[in-house]
Amino acid sequence: MALGPLIHAWRLSRKQAVSIVAEKAGLSSTSLEAIECGELDPTASTVEALAGALGIPPSWLFCDPAHVKLLTTDPDGEAVATVSHDSLDPVTERVLGASRYERELYVLLTALLQGGEPTLVKAAEASLRSLVKQSRRATVPWQSRPSGHFEPPSD
DSSP, X not given: OOHHHHHHHHXXXXXXXXHHHHHHHTOOHHXXXXXXXXXXXXXXXXXXXXXXXXXXXXXXGGSOHHHHHHXXXXXXXXXXXXXXXXXXXXXXXXXXXHHTTSHHHHHXXXXXXXXXXXXXXXXXXXXXXXXXXXXXXXSSOGGXXXXXXXXXXXX
């Protein structure tokens, strides 16, 4: 996806008007609108200024805000951890931090992604999405289930 629509999505996700974000970033409203429509390519310093105006790390402007929200909230929409917006990419830092606890899973997923086989990556994505859906429907937290059980116990 082009950068302009992503900037637009971030602005809308933050419920900010064009004029407010443009002013905070030191741009004219016309320039911001042109960037969001894809008519104007922002410079690196403009991207950094826009990220600052939106209160997010610059790297987040290159991905959909809904994807970042999935990584920073639990299924109920509550923040799972305080994310420091001072670092270059707090989401990546969180993933790397979690990799210390589930090292084997992290290594397997990394190897799969680095292999680049599209069929395997799509299969892994489908499996992970299925697991996420199962975890959101669970009535018993995953941590309290007996090992090997993927469905909530029937009472």
